Amino acid sequence: MGLARLTTLISDVFDRGVSHPGLSTSGRQALAVLDGAGRPLSPTEIAERLLLTTASITSLLNTLERRGWILREADARDRRRQLISLTDEGQRLVDDMLPQIVALQAALMQDVAESDRQDLLRILDTIRATAVRLDAREVAASAPPRGRRKRS
DSSP: OHHHHHHHHHHHHHHSSSSSSTTHHHHHHHHHHHHHSSSOHHHHHHHHTOOOOOOHHHHHHHHHHTTTTTTEEOOSTTTEEEEEEEEEHHHHHHHHHHHHHHHHHHHHTTTTTTTHHHHHHHHHHHHHHHHHHHHHHHHHHTTTOOOOOOOO
């Protein structure tokens, strides 16, 4: 199974198991990232951790703010920079959903040996690092055209 198909399948598992009206997969991940950071983050930091574009993160943060789950504040050291934090309601939502996420992760990994888990984490970290620095447009533009197959 390809990486993209597996990602979709796993995302579907979490969508079915951790449902909350108005909370998308990206929204769930952004709230978890904010909770895990333990401090306010800039939109850029959140985008980098989620591998999203700045345009996508702006739209996502607008939605989360409208729903009352995050708060945007100017950085005291640089008023041009925003910092994003969880509201009390956002923290309650994360506190409700994280145990469900942990249970689903454990269920998904129950048949994977510990040594394989460590290998998987290392491999995923390598893929993440590559994805962060990858110029997707350049790679796609350099792909050779697909040749036509002869039909018999």
